[in-house]
Amino acid sequence: MSRKFELPIIPEEERRKDIPLEGEIVLEHPDMIRANEWILENYEPPERELCIFLPCSKRKPYSESPSHRVFNSLIFSLLPEDMVHVVVFGTCGIVPRELEREYPFQHYSFMLGKCNIYAVKRKFIEMESERIARYLKKTEKKYRRRIAYCLGDFREAMKKGSQLSGVPVHIVPKEETMEKVYDERRRFPYGSLFMEPYLQDLCDLICELYGLPRRRVKVDNNTLKLILDVEWYPH
Structure with missing residues (x-):
């Protein structure tokens, strides 16, 4: 099915340049709200076997960030690209990867993980969960399975x-893996999604869902390796 929609999402002359896309105001910035509404109302997603939701990154476009390069390497070492639709979510709202270079998704600066204001975090969860629910309902017939790595x-x-949507999503890493990784001495006690145990959970889930031989995940100098090691997993 062809997808027809007009870009840019927000024409240059209609952008709210009087309000900076920086800090916590990003969550309720008029252009961020407008762009997300466009995606939820006008965007026509592709039909895919699997949708994988990945968190937004500080570096933009997201797909060129070190973390997303590793995520992509893992996902597309296991599955063909035409089988998967990647959707980025978080402080950006809901952003299908093919729209990641659109304004305002490549133009804002705010890291929720570094924000310690409870009211801001609560507002984010309220706004983002509603957007996620709407996107899941909108795409319920577009994807057969959904994974969120977050x-x-x-x-x-x-x-x-x-x-809220009633649409199931496989969420990884696993809770038990998170508990093993937890270290209260770190600034972020649960670490980052770049860590091997978490990437292993993502790899294991994809292999389990699609009947693939299990691989052992290794990350070395920002390069991911998937090792087919039958001895690593007991039979």
């Missing part, structure tokens, strides 16, 4: 969005 407030929003 931690922290993004994870909370995804869980709530799935519950």
Whole structure:
């Protein structure tokens, strides 16, 4: 099915340049709200076997960030690209990867993980879970399966969005893996999604869902390797 929609999402002359796309105001910035409404109302997603939700990154476009390069390497080492639709979510709202270079998704600066204001986090979860729920309902017939790879407030929003919509989402890393990784001495006690145990959970889930031989995940100098090691997994 062809997807027909007009870009840019927000024409240059209609952008709110009087309000900076920086800090917590990003969550309720008029252009961010407008762009997300466009996606939820006008965007026509492709039909795919699997949708994978990945968290937004500080570096933009997201697909060129070190973390997303590793995520992509893992996902597309296991599955062909035409089988998967990647959707980025978080402080950006809901952003299908093919729209990641559109304004305002490549133009804002705010890291929720570094924000310690409870009211801001609560507002984010409220807004993002509602957007996720709407996107899940909108695309219910577009994808056969859904995976979300996320931690922290993004994870909370995804869980709530799935519950609100009634559309199931496989969420990784696993809770037990998170508990093993937890270290209260770190600034972010649960670490980052770049960590091997978490990537292993994502790899294991994809292999389990699609009947693939299990691989062992290794990350070395920002390069991911998937090792087919039958001895690593007991039979």
